[in-house]
Amino acid sequence: MASWEFYGRMGTLETLDRIVHSPNWFFCRIQGRRRIGKTTLLRELSKGEPSLLARMVYMQIPDSDERDVAAGFRRALEDCESEIANALAPQVTDFASMAGVIGHLCRRGLIVVLDEFQYFTQARLYAFNSFLQEQVDRLRDTQGGGLFVLGSLQSEMSALLDDKGAPLFGRLTATIDLQHWDFEDLIEVYRAHDIREPHHWLTLWGFFEGVPKFYRDAYDQGLFQVGARFQEALLERMFLREGSPLAEEADTSFLREVKGRLLSVLNFLSEHPGSSHGQLVGTLLRDEDEASLKVTVKRLVENYHMVDKRHPVFSESKSRNSRYYITDNFLQAWLSVVKPARDASRMRPLSKAIDLTLPRLHGHEGYAFEKLIRQLHVECSRKGVGDFSLTSIELGYWNRPRDEQNAIEIDIVALDEDTRRIRFGSCKRSASKHIQSSLSEFERHIERFMSTKEGRRVKGWTLTKALFSPIFSDEEARALTAAGYQCLDLPAYVRMLTSPRSA
Known part of the structure; x- marks a missing residue:
């Protein structure tokens, strides 16, 4: 079996290489959905350059409080290969000292990576942004070192870095927005792992689209070696059997903060992809008025980026002829296929639950294939x-x-x-x-x-x-x-x- 390698992203790696080897200090945002490969990208960048890895201080921000965040950064400094970072660890006790140490590290040529940076939108952590702003303003126009901030929620990252009232507004020197793998990148994966059946390509894309971590999980589960009953194997190995790697993925990554009316709209769209506003109103309008439902849908489209609002050719953006689809293949598949299969498996043998779910999977793949063909038109035209x-x-x-x-x-x-x-x-x-x-x-x-x-x-x-x-x-x-x-x-x-x- 072929080993798992780093696929695609060559242009992005070249951009990152220019950033980290620039003589000037940098402040770079890397954003993209969860599992898209933000951390992996930096790891790949430093893999062939041990001196770069030795200059990096990486921390994943916890969804916690000031004391815990400071303690986590202190541990990151202690675990770093740099003696400079090790020596500064005892100084970190709160947000002010944490920001001060980040400034000191950058001035000494080190690179600080703050992952899950979007958590600093929360009220109990927000004060850190002002302390960091002070250091960033001092670091501008200096030489060497840099700061990466990584985040998976675009709306929250924008609130921290793009809103005019935010402390860090206008401070970025670079932004990298990581998208799904192109189909050309997926071809590289298919060929490397001898996945030859086009229907298998569609099944994989219908669930995982171009999210690298999901394909790595599929590789680890031996899914690429499966021939017959590929769809059944995917459902069982990736979602339904004990210890499956993606058994809780949607609940933890997508739906943790989506409840009530928001979840109701998502569930409806998962069952009725391409619904019009009128269909949403006709089915979901109960105690709320139409204006309230519009606000809910708008939040899913503009704030959470969970729903796409599509228009037919030649129509204007304000056309009432729009349709709504769940944006992410994984979330659509989870709500329409995986969750019903998981619920059915609680009372039935797993094989029976999967068989009952296959018609849903086939329906999902029909919509996914149409979306894939649209994206292939765009990709081929762009290239x-x-x-x-x-x-x-x-x-x-x-x-x-x-x-x-x-x-x-x-x-x-x-x-x-x-x-x-x-x-x-x-x-x-x-x-x-x-x-x-x-x-x-x-x-x-x-x-x-x-x-x-x-x-x-x-x-x-x-x-x-x-x-x-x-x-x-x-x-x-x-x-x-x-x-x-x-x-x-x-x-x-x-x-x-x-x-x-x-x-």
Whole structure:
């Protein structure tokens, strides 16, 4: 079995290398969702340079109080390889002395890493920000050393570092926003661990998207060596059997602070992805008024970043034709698939609970596949590969007709305004679902779209129709191509993303 390595992030590593080797002092924020690899990135950076590791003082901020945070930093200093840090440890007794020692370390050329920095938004810890501000202001325009602050909650990190009233506002010298692995990075993982089945790629992506730690956990559980019954093995090994690494992940990472109406909206969206505002109101409005529900949804979209508000192509951001989806694949899978399976397993044999859950998993993968195809369009366009460059990030179309017979629902509507091309796409989790009745329905929806105001905007453009599935057999691809459709599956995107590129 191949060993687990560091995958992707080469550009980010180069950026970090420039930051830490700059002659000037730095104050850098690294943020991204939990398990995205913030700490791993710094560990990888220092792996090949022992002198850099020796200059680092790392501390994970506890969700505690001033005394405990100071004690934790004191222990970090004692455990550090640097004798300078060791000697300063006894001085740390409170926030003022902790900030003072951070300033001293930076002036001596050391690098301080404060992980889970978002906890300093809490009232009992907030005073530290003012003490740190004093040191940061003294360190600006000095030489050597630096400070990394790592955080997983974007809204709270922004409150500490971007709000004009915050003590540390305007002090950052660099920001790195870690996103999910691209699909190209995942291809590297698939190839390294001999994961060849495109349906397995979809299952993994549907749960873990591009979160490195989840793939590492899957590797540790031997999931990559599983052939048959891959989905069942994933549910059992990763979530349901005793000691599973992700058994409590959503409750501890996502839902710890989400209760009441917020959780109710998330549960509804997990069961009904793509719900409109009207559907939310019609189902969830009870004792609250509509304005209160709007505030709840807005918090999930703008503060917690747990819900995406999507718009059809050509619509404005304030359009009432928007739809709502849970942003994170893992949270969507947890609420719609894993939690029901876990609940069922309390009273049934595990194998029976998993079998009962598989239809839910298949439904989840259908929505996940559509999302993956949208993201692949964006990734290929951004990297200049493939056959379609995007000029709009919105990649679908739907309407709200009074008469259901005039409904339009098209999975992919991709626009290239520069070359006046439009691509309509239909996504199916299984290629066998692209049958004549489905294709006829697809054609009717395209025809209806072209008769709308939006459709008239692209009159005269080159129109192509694409069908998407995890994999097409040669026979399926020949038949559908002969019928006038372009067939694109995940292996096709692998070829696009791994083919040699012109400079």
